[in-house]
Amino acid sequence: MIRLRELREKLDLSQTDVAQALYISRQIYNFYENGRRSPKPDMLIKLADFYNVSIDYLLDHTVIAKQKKVDEPPLEVSSTSKLCTTDEHTLIKNFRLLSPDGQERILHQCEYEVSLLNQEKHAEEAPAG
Secondary structure, eight states: OHHHHHHHHHTTOOHHHHHHHHTSOHHHHHHHHTTSSOOOHHHHHHHHHHHTOOHHHHTTSOSOOOOOOTTOOOOOOOGGGTOSOHHHHHHHHHHHHSOHHHHHHHHHHHHHHHHHHHHHHHHHHSOOO
16 A cells, blocks of 8 residues: 555654554554555554545545545644654544544543643733732
8 A cells, every 4th residue: 555655654654653553563554555465444444544534545546635624724744844743743643543532532631721721821920919
């Protein structure tokens, strides 16, 4: 699956990085990437979710990676862009592996943590009385 290598290299990830995120061995991932083994449907879904592309794109049935929602800004995670730290890359990779419910829980937790941070910031800025 040529697309797997292209997608992985675009994110500047090693085969080991991807294999660990998908909970498979590096050798199995290597087999997928080099066409020595075909992923089962459930693994195709995980791969598509991980790379945020459609299964059709993975299987080279379309040149369109994935249609984005109109209001969804493009997400740049390439390490060459320096927009994301290693921890942020890991967070994004793992987030993409979660179910929609799991993603929603993580988003709510992030919103909660930011609200706590804002409360602390406002408390520090409040004049001493």
